[in-house]
Amino acid sequence: MSGHGAHHPYSGTKAAMATRHGKHQVVGPALAEGVGLRLVLAEDVDTDQLGTFTGEIPRRGTPVETAFRKARLALEATDLNCAVASEGSFGPHPVAPLLPCGQELLVFLDAERGLRVVERRITPTNFAHHTSTGLDAPTKAFCDRVGFGSHALIVRPHTAVEDRSPLLHKGIQEPAALAEAIAECAAASACGRARLETDMRAHLNPTRMQQIGILADGLAARLATLCPACAAPGYGVIDREGGLPCGLCGTPTEWHRALVHGCARCPHRAIHPRDDGLTRADPAHCPSCNP
Ligand SMILES: [Zn+2]
Numbered sequence: 422m423s424g425h426g427a428h429h430p431y432s433g434t435k436a437a438m439a440t441r442h443g444k445h446q447v448v449g450p451a452l453a454e455g456v457g458l459r460l461v462l463a464e465d466v467d468t469d470q471l472g473t474f475t476g477e478i479p480r481r482g483t484p485v486e487t488a489f490r491k492a493r494l495a496l497e498a499t500d501l502n503c504a505v506a507s508e509g510s511f512g513p514h515p516v517a518p519l520l521p522c523g524q525e526l527l528v529f530l531d532a533e534r535g536l537r538v539v540e541r542r543i544t545p546t547n548f549a550h551h552t553s554t555g556l557d558a559p560t561k562a563f564c565d566r567v568g569f570g571s572h573a574l575i576v577r578p579h580t581a582v583e584d585r586s587p588l589l590h591k592g593i594q595e596p597a598a599l600a601e602a603i604a605e606c607a608a609a610s611a612c613g614r615a616r617l618e619t620d621m622r623a624h625l626n627p628t629r630m631q632q633i634g635i636l637a638d639g640l641a642a643r644l645a646t647l648c649p650a651c652a653a654p655g656y657g658v659i660d661r662e663g664g665l666p667c668g669l670c671g672t673p674t675e676w677h678r679a680l681v682h683g684c685a686r687c688p689h690r691a692i693h694p695r696d697d698g699l700t701r702a703d704p705a706h707c708p709s710c711n712p
């Protein structure tokens with residue numbers, strides 16, 4: 422039940438987004454095209470009060486909770502009924518710990534209709550860190566790997582020395598500035614090394630911005646789909662169910678067997694087959710016949 426912008430319940434409705442990192446530039450067009458929502462930037466909302474990537478302010482709660490808090494702040498700042506918020510988290514890949522993994526969330530809150538929609542996606546990311554004393558070959562290789570230049574870096578002392586104000590350079594995109602920051606932070610570090618980290622703020626991380634754009638298309642498609650029971654926008658996949666049976670021995674694998682579609686407002690649920698139509702798992706993933 423895909424809606425067309427002009428006839429969708431959200432056509433012409435304003436939605437607020439609080440972002441200091443330009444995310445509205447990719448989220449706005451997707452929501453406008455998908456359901457006719459008009460994104461309004463919620464000025465003067467300091468989303469950093471809910472935590473920063475660089476750790477000056479620790480994050481509390483789950484990423485979904487944090488995202489809904491951001492959405493609430495945007496509602497309060499604008500007096501609108503709808504808000505969108507984004508939240509990213511980064512760390513080792515759950516299945517392949519040597520690879521970095523991103524999780525991006527977009528949440529949509531409609532206070533008038535009582536709707537809460539969560540769209541999430543595991544994403545590729547350049548998330549990484551490196552310790553260094555200068556622009557040597559390993560450091561240059563690290564810079565190449567994480568797309569330094571188009572993607573910014575953060576530099577700080579690798580081993581913080583107490584009784585000194587914490588040094589932290591963010592948003593570095595030029596080699597000269599990087600060399601200077603490394604020298605300064607290495608000199609201020611107890612171990613004589615600087616720590617380089619990828620800057621994960623979306624406006625300084627095009628990989629992330631692109632993924633947020635893809636997620637925004639997903640959110641728009643979900644909002645365009647109305648609940649078959651109550652007609653609320655935002656009907657879509659809310660869970661995965663079961664273990665897809667092994668093609669050889671039938672043991673349930675870690676692959677999901679079915680998708681659970683659900684409403685963002687009422688309790689309506691429906692079980693759907695996998696998007697790829699698979700009914701049997703590759704025995705290579707079987708915990709029983711191929712351990
Ligand atoms: Zn419903």
Ligand SMILES: [Zn+2]
Binds near residue numbers: 669704709
């Ligand atoms: Zn098997």
